[in-house]
Amino acid sequence: xxxxxxxxRYLIKTRGQQVTLSCSPISGHRSVSWYQQTPxxxxxxxxxxxxxxxxxxxxxxxxxxxRQFSNSRSEMNVSTLELGDSALYxxxxxxxxxxxxxxxxxxxxGTRLTVL
Amino acid sequence: xxxxxxxPSTLSVQEGDSAVIKCTYSDSASNYFPWxxxxxxxxxxxxxxxxxxxxxxxxxRIAVTLNKTAKHFSLHITETQPEDSxxxxxxxxxxxxxxIWGAGTKLIxxx
Numbered sequence: 001x002x003x004x005x006x007x008x009r010y011l012i013k014t015r016g017q018q019v020t021l022s023c024s025p026i027s028g029h030r031s032v033s034w035y036q037q038t039p040x041x042x043x044x045x046x047x048x049x050x051x052x053x054x055x056x057x058x059x060x061x062x063x064x065x066x067r068q069f070s071n072s073r074s075e076m077n078v079s080t081l082e083l084g085d086s087a088l089y090x091x092x093x094x095x096x097x098x099x100x101x102x103x104x105x106x107x108x109x110g111t112r113l114t115v116l
Numbered sequence: 117x118x119x120x121x122x123x124p125s126t127l128s129v130q131e132g133d134s135a136v137i138k139c140t141y142s143d144s145a146s147n148y149f150p151w152x153x154x155x156x157x158x159x160x161x162x163x164x165x166x167x168x169x170x171x172x173x174x175x176x177r178i179a180v181t182l183n184k185t186a187k188h189f190s191l192h193i194t195e196t197q198p199e200d201s202x203x204x205x206x207x208x209x210x211x212x213x214x215x216i217w218g219a220g221t222k223l224i225x226x227x
Contacts, residue, residue, distance in 0.1 A: 042217040101215045102148045107159025
């Protein structure tokens with residue numbers, strides 16, 4: 001079956017702009033999580049959506065937001081972009097039957113965001 | 117706060133030799149420890165995981181060991197091959213049931 005897809009793959013924005021990233025999970029997966037990946041920092045958890053509801057949130061400012069649609073596709077939005085927002089943004093989908101993160105997460109290839 | 121420390125940040129081994137990556141965690145309640153492999157241009161992919169009720173788990177050339185008393189767990193790759201070159205991440209389950217990730221280890225397999 002098809003894997004997790006993310007669009008766009010690359011994005012260049014300037015400070016102060018906003019951006020929307022999209023993620024389509026594996027068919028049947030209702031949980032979508034978003035991560036920010038920067039060199040040397042590993043993956044930082046942004047938030048998780050399950051059945052259109054935000055179930056968990058990481059320690060990111062309110063400029064970072066997301067939503068999930070009835071078909072489980074998810075979007076994340078970053079407003080008022082800062083230089084430090086430059087990163088690879090990954091989304092992962094899972095069955096999440098247990099409600100925690102012990103179900104395998106399947107990652108997309110990511111969206112590379114560059115803020116100039 | 118909760119965190120997972122991973123060492124080394126870069127590991128270079130000769131093809132055919134073994135590689136060991138180590139992680140320590142701060143949350144004693146963590147009971148799930150996955151390892152992910154990220155190849156260039158791709159997202160991370162789960163390669164093996166271990167839960168707190170076992171001390172070791174193997175899958176062909178890879179194995180993970182867990183020492184809950186010392187709060188550390190390790191990934192072992194034997195008979196390394198060129199396709200093992202990638203960035204490896206360890207993670208632990210935090211108190212909010214979300215994964216807390218190590219900073220990653222870049223594994224280089226020298227021919």
